[in-house]
Amino acid sequence: MSGPTLRIRDLKLGFKSWSGMVEVLHGISLHINKGERVALVGESGSGKSVTARIVLGLLQSLRSARLSGLVEFEGRDLSKLSEAERHALRGTRMSMIFQDPTSSLNPVYPVFTQFHEVLRRANPAITAAEAQMRAEKALADVSIPDPARVLESYPFQLSGGMNQRVMIAMALANEPSLLIADEPGTALDVTVQAQTLKLMREQVERHGTSVLFISHNLGVVREFADRVYVIYKGRIAEQGSAAALFEDPRHPYTQALLAAVPRITGEGIPEIDDASNAYFAPTVVHEGNGEPEGAS
Numbered sequence: 001m002s003g004p005t006l007r008i009r010d011l012k013l014g015f016k017s018w019s020g021m022v023e024v025l026h027g028i029s030l031h032i033n034k035g036e037r038v039a040l041v042g043e044s045g046s047g048k049s050v051t052a053r054i055v056l057g058l059l060q061s062l063r064s065a066r067l068s069g070l071v072e073f074e075g076r077d078l079s080k081l082s083e084a085e086r087h088a089l090r091g092t093r094m095s096m097i098f099q100d101p102t103s104s105l106n107p108v109y110p111v112f113t114q115f116h117e118v119l120r121r122a123n124p125a126i127t128a129a130e131a132q133m134r135a136e137k138a139l140a141d142v143s144i145p146d147p148a149r150v151l152e153s154y155p156f157q158l159s160g161g162m163n164q165r166v167m168i169a170m171a172l173a174n175e176p177s178l179l180i181a182d183e184p185g186t187a188l189d190v191t192v193q194a195q196t197l198k199l200m201r202e203q204v205e206r207h208g209t210s211v212l213f214i215s216h217n218l219g220v221v222r223e224f225a226d227r228v229y230v231i232y233k234g235r236i237a238e239q240g241s242a243a244a245l246f247e248d249p250r251h252p253y254t255q256a257l258l259a260a261v262p263r264i265t266g267e268g269i270p271e272i273d274d275a276s277n278a279y280f281a282p283t284v285v286h287e288g289n290g291e292p293e294g295a296s
């Protein structure tokens with residue numbers, strides 16, 4: 001496949017409510033090239049998670065959601081696929097890592113059962129012995145010292161950091177072309193979060209996986225992402241390479257977000273002035289943003 005792994009054009013989303021339509025996304029466009037790590041960063045409620053859920057094909061058939069625009073994954077328009085086809089993509093060609101591993105690993109099954117289930121999505125005929133071998137290798141790849149023991153364990157018997165590694169291994173087990181990581185590790189302490197991110201980075205580099213990295217934490221984004229989209233109230237405020245955006249933030253909202261990153265200077269953290277109309281300024285696009293041809 002040539003072209004980007006993911007291409008989103010003029011995506012709009014509204015939810016029907018008792019008081020009328022609530023518009024949540026106002027025409028966002030973004031793309032992720034093969035092997036690229038792209039961050040979508042913004043404050044709570046800005047529309048990051050709904051964007052991820054649309055990419056995963058989870059909102060397309062929700063009755064209260066009104067969607068328009070293009071979402072193309074591996075060259076296929078998701079709106080043209082059936083629900084069953086979108087379902088088949090999840091866990092195989094695209095997968096997801098969540099903030100809190102304990103909420104996505106099932107507490108009542110040992111790790112192996114869950115791993116087997118994941119592998120079966122891509123290969124329904126896989127035998128238990130084959131799955132055991134694949135799972136042990138995948139866990140060894142994320143530096144789990146005793147994979148066989150971990151596979152026999154229940155998630156509650158493992159530490160948060162270990163569960164996070166299991167989740168990364170599972171998410172990459174079927175070699176997806178796109179990984180969606182929603183604030184991975186924020187439910188864990190900062191050292192474990194840092195280790196998790198390092199590991200995830202190593203793994204996606206090794207597999208050549210494209211990543212949509214969702215975060216409100218600019219410090220983490222700076223470490224992890226090649227390119228960044230800053231989202232504010234359902235609009236892209238600024239986009240560019242991580243280097244350009246952090247060196248020369250031009251949009252008032254990005255500047256406010258950056259100013260709000262805690263520093264060890266003892267200075268107070270400026271508040272984000274949510275009533276500021278300046279944040280609705282037009283999108284700033286840094287040069288060399290790598291837009292695919294004919295994209296905008």
Ligand SMILES: Nc1ncnc2c1ncn2[C@@H]1O[C@H](COP(=O)(O)OP(=O)(O)OP(=O)(O)O)[C@@H](O)[C@H]1O
Nearest residue numbers: 015024042043044045046047048049050051064216
């Ligand atoms: N199913 C739904 N029905 C109605 N409104 C929704 C629904 N899902 C999300 N929203 C609204 O869409 C907006 C964007 O939500 P979203 O979860 O994408 O924010 P976010 O940027 O991911 O925030 P956070 O960082 O807190 O997860 C919010 O105002 C939210 O209330």
